[in-house]
Amino acid sequence: MPANVPPRVYLQPGAPPELVEAVTSEATLVADAADANVIVWANIDGDGFLDARHDDIALVQLPFAGIDRWVAEGSIDARWTYAAAAGVYAAPVAEHALALLLAACRRLHECARASDWGKRWERAGTSLDGSVVGIVGCGGIGERLLALLRPLGASVVAVTRSGRTVEGATRSLAASQLNELWPIVDHVVLLAPATDATRSLVGAAELEAMRSTAWLHNLARGSLVDTGALLAALDDGRIAGAALDVTDPEPLPEDHPLWSHARVLITPHVACPPPVLLPHYASRVRENLRRLRQGERPLGVIDLDRGY
Amino acid sequence: MPANVPPRVYLQPGAPPELVEAVTSEATLVADAADANVIVWANIDGDGFLDARHDDIALVQLPFAGIDRWVAEGSIDARWTYAAAAGVYAAPVAEHALALLLAACRRLHECARASDWGKRWERAGTSLDGSVVGIVGCGGIGERLLALLRPLGASVVAVTRSGRTVEGATRSLAASQLNELWPIVDHVVLLAPATDATRSLVGAAELEAMRSTAWLHNLARGSLVDTGALLAALDDGRIAGAALDVTDPEPLPEDHPLWSHARVLITPHVACPPPVLLPHYASRVRENLRRLRQGERPLGVIDLDRGY
Structure with missing residues (x-):
């Protein structure tokens, strides 16, 4: 032009x-x-x-x-x-990611479903303070999320395709180094685009490599996660929970077992x-x-x- | 000594x-x-x-x-x-307050209870960006919360007993000016101590003065809120919702109507x-x-x- x-x-x-x-x-x-x-x-x-x-x-x-x-x-x-x-989308989606991270820590999904007070501390959660958050696909949204996480005392391991140094991250990894990420983080936040290279990025092996106390958060596309492997990992307690704004298939069918899973929070693709x-x-x-x-x-x- | x-x-x-x-x-x-x-x-x-x-x-x-x-x-x-x-308690309780604020905006309580995807945008929420948060009892916890809210684009009206200027707040009010707060905020966060002066601080008149789109968040003590008036305001749609870490009575009895209210999120006194x-x-x-x-x-x- x-x-x-x-x-x-x-x-x-x-x-x-x-x-x-x-x-x-x-x-x-x-x-x-x-x-x-x-x-x-x-x-x-x-x-x-x-x-x-x-x-x-x-x-x-x-x-x-x-x-x-x-x-x-x-x-x-x-x-x-x-x-x-x-x-x-950076600011709105980063805010939604923070909402999911805090909900996971503070067990708000369990609180929302409770119909009694329970025993003191039964539904007490953890804090983002001192936790390590892995951001996979740390572009504009991830950088914004990083800025929101720092005042909360969380540190970030940033994964980008190239492995460029992401300002404010304690560690920057290339996509080819993803295998180093899974064992060292308390939360994984998926923000990478859906491409052939990111299809089933998180499968059984990756979930197995995660800490049993860790949460998986997907705000990218459903295709990045192998849904069957995720469900199996949740059922076996291999990871602590999953917060999903996107799913595969999407919309998630009404009878899908993820809906009734106690340690899953689903938001229906509404991050922005x-x-x-x-x-x-x-x-x-x-x-x-x-x-x-x-x-x-x-x-x-x-x-x-x-x-x- | x-x-x-x-x-x-x-x-x-x-x-x-x-x-x-x-x-x-x-x-x-x-x-x-x-x-x-x-x-x-x-x-x-x-x-x-x-x-x-x-x-x-x-x-x-x-x-x-x-x-x-x-x-x-x-x-x-x-x-x-x-x-x-x-x-x-400043950092842990401020984090919990932020979790409740974001859950309210992003309607995570509704998402957690859903068992189907729904229509696109049916459960879409709002953002803290551009919103006004009133912090009642803005001491150490409130100042910490204020620091967490600023990078999210929310502005804060701070209420203290004395009305001292709270750094970072767009407006600082004294307890005696509380009536000015209710109509101008999207969220009220209660953090004031339970004293004779704060008993039933939020009653029918205060709830009536709030915006119909506003949320009430109580992380202080149940006694600050008139539970009956709150329930009536929620039922009549006079306010948008309530996130309560403390209740009156506490523990909240199993058959209490707040448990089943669609626009209420209760965490059982677990902010810290x-x-x-x-x-x-x-x-x-x-x-x-x-x-x-x-x-x-x-x-x-x-x-x-x-x-x-």
Whole structure:
């Protein structure tokens, strides 16, 4: 897209006023997709954006971070340039991860299900203070989570694909060193994208290598965890519990044994509710339209070779 | 107690090794209460320390923060000097308060009770980011909580008896200005001691003045909240929910309607489990014995006029 040309944006019909304002502050809003050179999508579930694309579209701005579903079905391909909203989710999802970590420590899942006071200390929990949290896929969300964990006295082992030094982590590991992670952490938080490389990242061997007091938290995608192996590990007490915002299969069927497991807390893929996302996404849209207008590279452009 | 004389400490029988070490590092440990000039108690429930007192005891060090139970029955009186463990609870209780705040926002109580995935976003919650949290009784625990809330983007209105300016709070109110608090906050966190002045601090009028979207969190004592008024407010939807680590009566009877309320999360007075408290309490014991030995005033000495 040539520099200094205001983008003409087709915004998903029915988009909230915050997005209309973000678009009109930096670009021209057009009513018809045919007149546009940029698509800005609003629906976090993504439905419909595929139909709006045409040859003149220079960028499709998407409101979600994980694009695995569309890559898998071949509908996101190299013909168009897409910007995902990776990074925009950092604060909301890190907050949800912290909520799950604290709920696990403080046994809030058990408390919520109790119908009597019990014996004193029967449902007493532990603390994040002094604990070691392993963050697998420590990008924007993980770095934000790390900043929330430090004042609580938890230390972080950060795993990234490259093994780059993550600021504030007590140790930084590469994906190839993952086997060193499992025995040394009290909590594992999965935040890595769903790719071929991360499929069943956590299986029987990894669960076996974890401490029996450790919790597994998945806020990435269900495909990262072998559900059968997880259930077996929970049943055998090989790990202490699991907090899952994503599952495989998803939605998790009503009769699935994870629902009734005493040491499992499931939140139905709600780490970033749309009203919580909206102000963050509106800022991103504004920034990316400014970048397009000034001939800069938008944030979050998808690299199909990596898959995110 | 004269300066530079090592205290002779009667430590509760069966106290954990961490406390034995804290005592012996700064004082002489004696086996018999009759030979002691200081009592150090270990049991967080307090039972038994009354019997160990005698005329030569200069200080009774207690492991709990709230002494309302013993003041009410008249067994803590001006004849002895007591040090409560106020301050020692700051980090563990602030962590529990944060866990409850996040659970309320993220509707983890509802998620824990669900047995199916539900519709997308049906159980989606809100965020602490941008919310206003009122901390009633903003002492050591409250200041610690404030420090945990700031990186999450929440702002704090701090209420203290005096109305002193609490660093980091967007507004500091005196107890006499409490009526200004209720309409302006998304969460109320009760951390004030149980005294005559705080009995039924939250009743029908206060609940009526709160936002219908607001949550009440009680980590202080059950007596601060009128349980009947709370239940009525919850039933009528006048407030959004309640997270209670303490109740009135306590223990909460098995058939109490709060147990089955969809928008209530109860933890059975476990904000500071003994294993979590222990290292903090051991440090306090060590510090207070050092202070006694050097003729300084111990931390946490109880002022019976205030009642804490």
